[in-house]
Amino acid sequence: MTQMTFARAINAGLRKSLENDPKVVLLGEDIGTLGGVFRVTDGLQKDFGTHRVVDTPLAESAIVGTAVGLAYRGYRPVVEIQFDGFVYPAFDQIVSQVAKIHYRTRGAVKMPITIRIPFGGGIGSPEHHSESPEAYFTHTSGLRVVTVADPQDAYTVIQQAISCDDPVLYFEPKRRYHDKGEVDEALDPAAAEPMGRARVLATGTDVTLVAYGPLVKTALDAASAAADEGISIEVIDLRSLAPVDYDTVVASVRRTGHLVITHEAGQSGGLGAEVAASITERCFYYLEAPPVRVTGFDIPYPYSKLEMHHLPGLDRILDGVDRALGRPNSLSGLEG
Amino acid sequence: MSTDQTGQGGSTASTSARYPHGQGRDLVQLVTPSGERVSHPEFDYWVRDITDEQLCSLYEDMTVIRRIDVEATALQRQGELGLWPPLLGQEAAQIGSGRALRSDDFVFSSYRENGVAYCRGVDLTDLVRVWRGNASSGWDPYTVNMATPQIIIGAQTLHATGYAMGIQNDGADSVAVTYFGDGATSEGDVNEAMVFAASFQVPVVFFCTNNHWAISEPVRLQSHIQLADRAAGFGIPSLRVDGNDVLAVMAATRVALDRARRGGGPTFIEAVSYRMGPHTTADDPTRYRDANELEDWAAKDPISRIAALLDRKGLLTEELQQQVKDKADAVAHEMRTGCTTMPDPEPLDVFKHVYSTPNSWLDRQQDHYARYLASFGDPAGAVSEEGAR
Numbered sequence: 025m026t027q028m029t030f031a032r033a034i035n036a037g038l039r040k041s042l043e044n045d046p047k048v049v050l051l052g053e054d055i056g057t058l059g060g061v062f063r064v065t066d067g068l069q070k071d072f073g074t075h076r077v078v079d080t081p082l083a084e085s086a087i088v089g090t091a092v093g094l095a096y097r098g099y100r101p102v103v104e105i106q107f108d109g110f111v112y113p114a115f116d117q118i119v120s121q122v123a124k125i126h127y128r129t130r131g132a133v134k135m136p137i138t139i140r141i142p143f144g145g146g147i148g149s150p151e152h153h154s155e156s157p158e159a160y161f162t163h164t165s166g167l168r169v170v171t172v173a174d175p176q177d178a179y180t181v182i183q184q185a186i187s188c189d190d191p192v193l194y195f196e197p198k199r200r201y202h203d204k205g206e207v208d209e210a211l212d213p214a215a216a217e218p219m220g221r222a223r224v225l226a227t228g229t230d231v232t233l234v235a236y237g238p239l240v241k242t243a244l245d246a247a248s249a250a251a252d253e254g255i256s257i258e259v260i261d262l263r264s265l266a267p268v269d270y271d272t273v274v275a276s277v278r279r280t281g282h283l284v285i286t287h288e289a290g291q292s293g294g295l296g297a298e299v300a301a302s303i304t305e306r307c308f309y310y311l312e313a314p315p316v317r318v319t320g321f322d323i324p325y326p327y328s329k330l331e332m333h334h335l336p337g338l339d340r341i342l343d344g345v346d347r348a349l350g351r352p353n354s355l356s357g358l359e360g
Numbered sequence: 361m362s363t364d365q366t367g368q369g370g371s372t373a374s375t376s377a378r379y380p381h382g383q384g385r386d387l388v389q390l391v392t393p394s395g396e397r398v399s400h401p402e403f404d405y406w407v408r409d410i411t412d413e414q415l416c417s418l419y420e421d422m423t424v425i426r427r428i429d430v431e432a433t434a435l436q437r438q439g440e441l442g443l444w445p446p447l448l449g450q451e452a453a454q455i456g457s458g459r460a461l462r463s464d465d466f467v468f469s470s471y472r473e474n475g476v477a478y479c480r481g482v483d484l485t486d487l488v489r490v491w492r493g494n495a496s497s498g499w500d501p502y503t504v505n506m507a508t509p510q511i512i513i514g515a516q517t518l519h520a521t522g523y524a525m526g527i528q529n530d531g532a533d534s535v536a537v538t539y540f541g542d543g544a545t546s547e548g549d550v551n552e553a554m555v556f557a558a559s560f561q562v563p564v565v566f567f568c569t570n571n572h573w574a575i576s577e578p579v580r581l582q583s584h585i586q587l588a589d590r591a592a593g594f595g596i597p598s599l600r601v602d603g604n605d606v607l608a609v610m611a612a613t614r615v616a617l618d619r620a621r622r623g624g625g626p627t628f629i630e631a632v633s634y635r636m637g638p639h640t641t642a643d644d645p646t647r648y649r650d651a652n653e654l655e656d657w658a659a660k661d662p663i664s665r666i667a668a669l670l671d672r673k674g675l676l677t678e679e680l681q682q683q684v685k686d687k688a689d690a691v692a693h694e695m696r697t698g699c700t701t702m703p704d705p706e707p708l709d710v711f712k713h714v715y716s717t718p719n720s721w722l723d724r725q726q727d728h729y730a731r732y733l734a735s736f737g738d739p740a741g742a743v744s745e746e747g748a749r
């Protein structure tokens with residue numbers, strides 16, 4: 025066990041993958057000499073060389089598009105998109121090419137590409153640096169979309185993503201990069217919890233609270249705060265956003281009868297809507313109240329002075345829990 | 361260095377005599393680093409009207425924007441700004457081009473062109489509004505004919521080209537000018553902008569400031585040839601100019617503007633300069649950049665250069681220096697005051713301007729959030745940084 029930051033844990037996972045498989049190559053802007061703007065790839069170019077850790081020209085479509093070519097050639101490219109808001113120039117390559125080539129070629133061509141995207145807000149950045157674009161990708165079949173919530177998971181899942189034969193979008197909650205945690209570097213990723221599975225991080229009996237990425241910590245904090253008021257919250261870290269591990273959520277909701285889902289992305293067309301609908305279909309007779317979503321607003325990500333209003337915080341999540349449980353809340357007395 | 365681009369790009373062939381293309385790819389230079397005015401057979405013509413008084417005012421502008429830049433960097437260090445992208449070293453490129461523009465020309469820039477914004481008359485408080493995190497944009501583009509700064513690398517070059525298509529349709533003689541960096545030339549958008557600009561022969565100037573670095577990546581990673589030479593492949597004539605020579609930059613910009621106004625289509629300018637500071641206040645250039653390189657470029661400092669020129673001409677009096685310093689101090693003070701006294705935005709402001717007309721769906725989210733804030737009694741204090749953890 026070693027104490028390390030989130031960013032360091034991903035770095036260690038990338039290092040392991042580079043060591044274990046000569047076909048793994050890293051591509052991205054500023055990932056070499058600088059070690060990435062968040063230092064996630066720090067030292068890797070020095071140790072593995074410029075052919076394995078490639079500083080690319082400033083062109084996202086080219087970064088992902090050439091990764092496709094490398095994958096055709098048998099490589100396992102790991103691509104870094106510098107910030108969430110800069111993935112859009114590569115959108116076409118991701119949704120029209122990366123996602124579809126396995127299907128298009130009837131399985132003849134594998135696309136084992138990992139696309140790392142630091143995402144989410146809370147760090148006081150300017151425009152385009154705090155977005156949560158995951159729903160654009162979960163809507164595209166053929167992509168696996170995952171995110172992680174603690175250093176150990178970050179370390180394991182990055183290796184699982186790289187060894188997965190499908191394309192994986194690996195969303196890194198950037199406001200947690202400096203959080204520390206225990207990491208067991210000896211843990212074999214193949215033997216660990218598969219990246220497709222949700223985890224129950226806190227057990228509870230009153231309400232199921234589903235979160236992922238940056239909000240998992242907030243959800244856990246909300247659960248402890250609620251416990252002080254005698255409310256028992258079960259916290260699920262979704263981990264895989266596509267495909268979603270519904271079985272784990274269903275099992276929980278069947279016990280609690282209440283569901284709250286939280287994410288930073290805007291509400292409309294977001295993953296919360298998908299989870300709410302799917303759980304309603306599968307658990308209608310178990311639910312004692314409609315599922316509640318606590319999300320960002322349907323607005324462009326706001327300037328930093330106001331971002332804390334847009335981001336679901338502990339209090340807003342608890343207010344959502346009160347709504348799900350029919351306790352007094354900010355909307356009490358309002359009809360639907 | 362021998363690519364002769366004369367005759368490249370459709371209609372430019374017939375006008376090649378009037379419009380220098382920088383035959384050979386040596387840098388166009390009118391003032392040497394030691395401040396000597398060297399004559400140039402083609403470009404002298406374009407700055408022949410610049411009086412001593414105007415030279416002094418270029419010196420003042422450059423000094424003022426350096427002071428603005430230093431002040432903003434200090435404001436960031438003091439926690440008053442979230443981030444700042446310094447333009448240190450690029451003063452000549454920004455002032456030389458910015459002062460060449462007409463007020464009805466329209467600028468589409470990146471985040472680093474604060475000197476150009478100053479030339480356009482952007483209010484000093486507006487200059488820092490975005491970097492303080494108080495707003496998504498600092499000014500109304502139509503009041504200064506300059507779009508708000510672009511963060512997505514290269515996106516603005518397409519906007520400029522489209523604006524120029526509009527100018528062409530309207531039969532006007534104004535010009536769209538777009539600023540971007542050396543790194544940006546790798547993006548698809550910039551290349552597509554050049555395709556459109558050349559296809560439609562629209563009045564747009566591509567002003568590329570080659571400051572040698574795209575965060576940690578040297579310009580040689582973006583291009584195997586000189587950036588100016590790329591334009592030829594699109595059929596766009598180009599100029600390669602000493603970006604630390606304010607007169608040369610002004611001359612080149614005037615050449616490009618004049619060509620555009622006369623229906624000659626787009627021009628690509630590569631202003632060769634150097635980013636002497638970090639990429640932004642969040643960057644640490646010592647991780648990737650050799651200190652000697654910085655020293656070499658410091659010797660070519662654009663402000664020292666024009667000061668040396670003025671000195672040779674006997675214009676750099678103590679009086680002038682004092683006057684320029686006072687102006688720079690006053691401007692910096694005004695910006696600081698504007699920045700530190702800027703009121704914080706109201707929480708519900710986040711719902712403003714999502715659409716041009718209200719809609720019940722978003723109104724409902726706003727109403728619910730207002731109720732949520734009210735449930736704490738004290739709306740302003742309800743949501744702390746804590747709450748957003």
Ligand SMILES: Cc1ncc(C[n+]2csc(CCOP(=O)(O)OP(=O)(O)O)c2C)c(N)n1
Pocket residue numbers: 053082084106110113470472511512513540541542543544545571573574575635639
């Ligand atoms: C599409 C996109 N990708 C990545 C970034 C992150 N980024 C911001 S500035 C920058 C370097 C830009 O270099 P250059 O174009 O040379 O302009 P300079 O900053 O040197 O003025 C990068 C990679 C971005 N803003 N937009």
